[in-house]
């Protein structure tokens with residue numbers, strides 16, 4: 001089997017469309033075409049993708065820094081995009097262990113790039129499907145100590161996963177007290193028309209896609225302690241200064257800038273602690 005058929009260059013893939021939004025090079029024409037269709041419906045999807053990456057960095061810095069987390073399980077990792085989660089975590093905590101999981105063959109093809117971490121820490125990659133969380137847990141136990149806190153990140157993933165509540169509950173159940181759940185999720189709350197049209201682009205190509213309202217996204221955190229500021233638009237989660245994402249100039253009112261971003265970013269973010 002040649003490399004292109006192995007990676008299925010004839011149908012768009014979620015990871016490769018996301019790579020196109022981020023301005024990466026790891027996608028095929030079929031992904032670019034589908035992504036361009038989304039960009040017609042949601043013209044700011046590239047800003048949203050950047051804001052999503054910036055949230056990963058802020059949340060990871062919080063976990064590896066203030067919260068003292070030393071183990072990370074990132075499911076739905078995507079094609080490597082610098083800085084990757086392990087680089088952010090290991091900059092603050094060189095001994096941090098990071099396990100990445102994705103089900104897309106193109107992410108597997110790039111896994112080597114994800115596994116170059118600090119000598120003191122560890123980074124691993126598991127090829128697995130989020131719809132089978134028990135298999136992910138079984139493999140992850142080879143690298144992570146589940147009796148100690150873990151930062152579980154499900155970022156821009158769950159809207160692509162059937163049975164997302166059960167998947168999340170199974171994963172969270174396996175975590176020790178003091179662990180964290182970090183999430184972003186697609187919503188139609190701000191631009192219902194654009195998001196509905198986007199969902200049609202994905203579904204029309206056989207890709208599962210299910211946005212949720214804020215109240216539905218909040219349910220993922222049942223039984224957990226949501227950190228301040230709760231479930232908020234992605235760019236609003238503890239975003240003091242994020243150059244390039246929310247361009248805060250001295251003459252601009254940060255609240256006004258954040259408000260102007262709300263309509264552009266169709267997603268919520270939150271971080272919660274397992275008691």
Ligand SMILES: C[S@@+](CC[C@H](N)C(=O)[O-])C[C@H]1O[C@@H](n2cnc3c(N)ncnc32)[C@H](O)[C@@H]1O
Nearest residue numbers: 015018076077078102103104129130155156160
């Ligand atoms: C939009 S990308 C997000 C990448 C990264 N988490 C981020 O936020 O920058 C979604 C990722 O989830 C992966 N994914 C989608 N469904 C999955 C599943 N059932 N199991 C594992 N990974 C999945 C895709 O392959 C893709 O890499």
